[in-house]
Amino acid sequence: MTYARRAWIVLWKDAVTERRAKATLNALLFFSLLLLFVFQFTLGADRERLVAALPGLLWLSFVLTGLVGLGRAFLVERENDCWDGLLLAPGDKSAIYLGKVAGNLILMLIVEAILLALFAVFFNVDIGRALPALGLILPLGTIGFAAVGTLFAAMTAHVRAREVLFPVLLLPVQVPVLLGAVKATEAALAGEPLGAVGHWLQLLAAADVVYLVAGLLTFDALLEG
Amino acid sequence: MRGEQTVSRALGWLAAIGLAGGLVMAFAVAPREITQGNVQRIMYLHVPTVLVAYLAFAVVLVASIAYLWRRDPAADRLAHASAEVGVLFTGLTICAGAIWGKPTWGTWWTWDARLTSVAILFVMYLGYLLLRGMIEERERAARYAAVLGIVAALDIPLVHFSVYWWRTLHQPPSLLKPGPATMSQGILAALLVNIVAFALLYVYFVAKRTAVLRREEEALA
Numbered sequence: 001m002t003y004a005r006r007a008w009i010v011l012w013k014d015a016v017t018e019r020r021a022k023a024t025l026n027a028l029l030f031f032s033l034l035l036l037f038v039f040q041f042t043l044g045a046d047r048e049r050l051v052a053a054l055p056g057l058l059w060l061s062f063v064l065t066g067l068v069g070l071g072r073a074f075l076v077e078r079e080n081d082c083w084d085g086l087l088l089a090p091g092d093k094s095a096i097y098l099g100k101v102a103g104n105l106i107l108m109l110i111v112e113a114i115l116l117a118l119f120a121v122f123f124n125v126d127i128g129r130a131l132p133a134l135g136l137i138l139p140l141g142t143i144g145f146a147a148v149g150t151l152f153a154a155m156t157a158h159v160r161a162r163e164v165l166f167p168v169l170l171l172p173v174q175v176p177v178l179l180g181a182v183k184a185t186e187a188a189l190a191g192e193p194l195g196a197v198g199h200w201l202q203l204l205a206a207a208d209v210v211y212l213v214a215g216l217l218t219f220d221a222l223l224e225g
Numbered sequence: 226m227r228g229e230q231t232v233s234r235a236l237g238w239l240a241a242i243g244l245a246g247g248l249v250m251a252f253a254v255a256p257r258e259i260t261q262g263n264v265q266r267i268m269y270l271h272v273p274t275v276l277v278a279y280l281a282f283a284v285v286l287v288a289s290i291a292y293l294w295r296r297d298p299a300a301d302r303l304a305h306a307s308a309e310v311g312v313l314f315t316g317l318t319i320c321a322g323a324i325w326g327k328p329t330w331g332t333w334w335t336w337d338a339r340l341t342s343v344a345i346l347f348v349m350y351l352g353y354l355l356l357r358g359m360i361e362e363r364e365r366a367a368r369y370a371a372v373l374g375i376v377a378a379l380d381i382p383l384v385h386f387s388v389y390w391w392r393t394l395h396q397p398p399s400l401l402k403p404g405p406a407t408m409s410q411g412i413l414a415a416l417l418v419n420i421v422a423f424a425l426l427y428v429y430f431v432a433k434r435t436a437v438l439r440r441e442e443e444a445l446a
Contacts, residue, residue, distance in 0.1 A: 173376060
């Protein structure tokens, strides 16, 4: 079985589980809707203020839903001895990591797309012009988040106080991604050309590569048990 | 055992002598800085501690890679001890910087690029120590911490660039650059003595801490 096929099987398995149980996606969508309410209540009805803070609010909601969603990535494996099954899988274990990252990436991108639509409708902002740029920025920011998030989710799955430890470990590491993504989104929503934030996009791409390579190389050490 | 103790004792004395020499250099030999006055002497604590903190985190990276490669418990103890001392020195840097910032910039804290990146380092490695504290089994803690130690170190350049762009593209660093543009000989000499002294202190702390960690493991085994 090739490497890509093994990664694909992990992704497919998680997708089937998710489609049948609908545990994560439904809860995440509901959670993101609630976040919109919370932003509205805490920042007040002043539309100007909400729109000015929009890039930050968008990524804040992506990060919060990501923390809730990714933290669960390996919990399913703890039931019914699935973890042992993963350990027994033949070949390079990093294929499992790649499959999990892909699954988390797709999950987060779905939630992000829906959140974007919700923001546009409820806060009455026109994002139509910015959509092509956002179509590049969102995946660039999310790959890095999913790569480290998946790695740390595997790490904290067996640790007590997991719910606290996961965000505490993930958030400081994600500062570069968060800064770059917010700055690039800010420029995109303001209608500036992407060239103006080229250095931020390069940083995001560099972060994605660094995190993915680090994850692929070290995941084996986490899976041992 | 005996030889090791002698070495660590010698390191301790060297560090103590170095620090005493550093104090003399900082307060007696180095000239009083013209614009800032005596406050500027905090630099002799502030700069060495941050340099040694970076050194400590570099050691964490190397020891973490060595542990994942060879699975040698000694490498893990080195990473553990170095991270603890690194967090301590980062904390010292931040405190000393705040005390220096208040009279010179008029504020304890500002979201300047360098302040922010050191603060991020601090919380990142605090999380590293937290992770270690949360896992009982020694071997598992070592593996997980090694992975985190590698990811955190790889993150340092990314943090550095992102925070630098985030801050300095928007506000000129004129106000936030303390100290003289060119250092006088006395100031440079005092700084160098203190850097060596704090580096010795770091080595002494790490030697002591790794010895304690090894004894703990032997007691538990």
